Amino acid sequence: MKQYLRERVVAAFRDIGIDPASPVSFETPRQEGHGDLTTNAAMVAARKAGKNPRELAAALVAGLHLDPSLVASTEVAGPGFINFTFAATYYLEQLRALILAGAAYGRSDIGKGKKVQVEFVSANPTGPLTVGHGRGAVYGDTVAKMLEWTGHAVEREYYFNNAGRQMRVLGDSVRLRYLELLGGTEPFPDDHYQGEYIKDIARHLLEAAGESLREEPAEGRFKEQAETEIFADIRKTLKSLDIEFQSFYNENWLYERGMVDDVVRCLREKGLVYEQDGAVWLKTSALGGEKDKVIIKSTGEPTYRLPDIAYHREKFRRGFDLMIDIFGADHVATYPDVLAALKALEFDTRRVTVLIHQFVTITQGGEVVKMSTRKANFITLDELIDEVGADVVRYFFLMRTISSHLNFDLGLAKQQSDENPVYYLQYAHARICSILRYAGGEPGPDAGGDFDVSLLRNEAEIDLIKTLLVFPEMVESCALAFEPHRIADYLQNVATSFHKFYHECRVVSEDIPLTRARVALCHAARTVLRNGFAILGIGAPEEM
RNA sequence: GCGCCCGUAGCUCAACUGGAUAGAGCAUCAGACUUCGGAUCUGAGGGUUGGGGGUUCGACUCCCUCCGGGCGCACCA
Numbered sequence: 078m079k080q081y082l083r084e085r086v087v088a089a090f091r092d093i094g095i096d097p098a099s100p101v102s103f104e105t106p107r108q109e110g111h112g113d114l115t116t117n118a119a120m121v122a123a124r125k126a127g128k129n130p131r132e133l134a135a136a137l138v139a140g141l142h143l144d145p146s147l148v149a150s151t152e153v154a155g156p157g158f159i160n161f162t163f164a165a166t167y168y169l170e171q172l173r174a175l176i177l178a179g180a181a182y183g184r185s186d187i188g189k190g191k192k193v194q195v196e197f198v199s200a201n202p203t204g205p206l207t208v209g210h211g212r213g214a215v216y217g218d219t220v221a222k223m224l225e226w227t228g229h230a231v232e233r234e235y236y237f238n239n240a241g242r243q244m245r246v247l248g249d250s251v252r253l254r255y256l257e258l259l260g261g262t263e264p265f266p267d268d269h270y271q272g273e274y275i276k277d278i279a280r281h282l283l284e285a286a287g288e289s290l291r292e293e294p295a296e297g298r299f300k301e302q303a304e305t306e307i308f309a310d311i312r313k314t315l316k317s318l319d320i321e322f323q324s325f326y327n328e329n330w331l332y333e334r335g336m337v338d339d340v341v342r343c344l345r346e347k348g349l350v351y352e353q354d355g356a357v358w359l360k361t362s363a364l365g366g367e368k369d370k371v372i373i374k375s376t377g378e379p380t381y382r383l384p385d386i387a388y389h390r391e392k393f394r395r396g397f398d399l400m401i402d403i404f405g406a407d408h409v410a411t412y413p414d415v416l417a418a419l420k421a422l423e424f425d426t427r428r429v430t431v432l433i434h435q436f437v438t439i440t441q442g443g444e445v446v447k448m449s450t451r452k453a454n455f456i457t458l459d460e461l462i463d464e465v466g467a468d469v470v471r472y473f474f475l476m477r478t479i480s481s482h483l484n485f486d487l488g489l490a491k492q493q494s495d496e497n498p499v500y501y502l503q504y505a506h507a508r509i510c511s512i513l514r515y516a517g518g519e520p521g522p523d524a525g526g527d528f529d530v531s532l533l534r535n536e537a538e539i540d541l542i543k544t545l546l547v548f549p550e551m552v553e554s555c556a557l558a559f560e561p562h563r564i565a566d567y568l569q570n571v572a573t574s575f576h577k578f579y580h581e582c583r584v585v586s587e588d589i590p591l592t593r594a595r596v597a598l599c600h601a602a603r604t605v606l607r608n609g610f611a612i613l614g615i616g617a618p619e620e621m
Numbered sequence: 622g623c624g625c626c627c628g629u630a631g632c633u634c635a636a637c638u639g640g641a642u643a644g645a646g647c648a649u650c651a652g653a654c655u656u657c658g659g660a661u662c663u664g665a666g667g668g669u670u671g672g673g674g675g676u677u678c679g680a681c682u683c684c685c686u687c688c689g690g691g692c693g694c695a696c697c698a
Binding site: 104105106107108111115117120123124130154155156157158201203238241242243246268354355356357358367370371372373374375376378380381382385405406407408409410411413433435436438440443476477478480481482484486489493494495496497498500501503504505507508511512513514515516547550551554555558560562563566569570573576577579580581583584585586620621 | 623624625626627628632633634635636637638639640641642643644645646647648653654656657658659660661662663677678679690691692693694695696697698
């Protein structure tokens, strides 16, 4: 429809010999009574053409010659908007198409042929996932889903550092706990991992190997066992949120293949590397950074930055058209160096999109629940899922923009009532299922031709139809902007629209043709809810 | 001190990326089916969009400045 209108408007501009000044754009008016689609083209072009916006708009309208089976009316409004109101026949056709498309309704191929990688979570296996990781996990997975819905070939990747200091300290933590179990009294340092899970791992090693590991170095069995066990836990947690990665990539591989040394060599060739105070530095100051950064410490060990650069270079080599990096606000400072280095290595960094989500605060009865790793009241992602369920966790993480701090209200999340937005949505779905059961069976796959949609004339019906038909456009725009929260918002509208319709209109009645049409509308609403739930990754219960 | 994010109704947040009268949920108050799920629906009150300037036909949105909060600013990741 937009495309059709755009062609007509551009033609109208041409006929009166005026330059549109910029691409003609349309949007759905926020306000009732402003039609179904509106364009500000006349206002945008008026200035340059030296014309009054309203007069220009009127001239354009006169030259549109629209198909009356698509557009019922066109009017000039406000300061010079042109509002289009669609013909009923157009809606009816669209509704029929919706029902026929079914589970595929909302899918598009705008991303066809594009290979996208979404990298997210990427937490090092040093402990259980936190609530903060959870936000990134759910967000990343949903971005991936939206891109899949728009036809992109998507790969979810989890990258982790298993070569550095962190993992060494982890191994040593397990070693010390192990020795404690053997009666050792060596003090346990503050900078080591304090959690109970470390003791569990130590116990498992004791059970498996007895006392034979007394002289084992931290980086041997201890680190190995810790990585294995913790990773298994992380994957289990992710699995319970229905998140699965197509690929896990780790730092060690980069070393094994000489990629880290090679990237230093390449940067050195560009004159971007120098040595000072026993360390190797990257001239990030020459790349737009504030000051130079160390890439290899005086101990000979690289900083995280270096393998990160090598890792991203590998991403480019793997041929992705778009690489999306998702991480928390605590990592904001890390990516500019990596991107600057990649640019210096002559990669097109516009293909990398960095999405940063702000922190999560858990509140309970108005009080903030602290989430320090040291404290006892530490809440892991796993515990949160146990507490409120996967659907609620996913939905709560998705219902806000990532740029704003997320307040996760535990009390609200736990409530299985009308206060909880997740239940409002799922209730609408369950209710539709119930109505369809009552109405007796499903309208078959050919339901599109099986009813007379023109019988749907009630205001609540029209409103519901219009709301449902926005879905494909919504998916598309949310996918391209990486903004799943707008889908969450939209689905609330769908549910509201449906509930209103339910209260206004009796679905199953003596009037068979009308019943058939309304059943079809229910079917359509359920399709949109289901598909929307699928994108957000929440369940579509038939009963609650 | 510097960088990034945020500040919108009592609370939690939207606002289609610069559009028309700033919208939802919760909370508060007042109402609604003898038939399809009341976990629902209808209505009311509630705002100088943190303050001040600027850009333009038009600003919650962009720019400057100030105030307040969060996160960073390592030879940790």
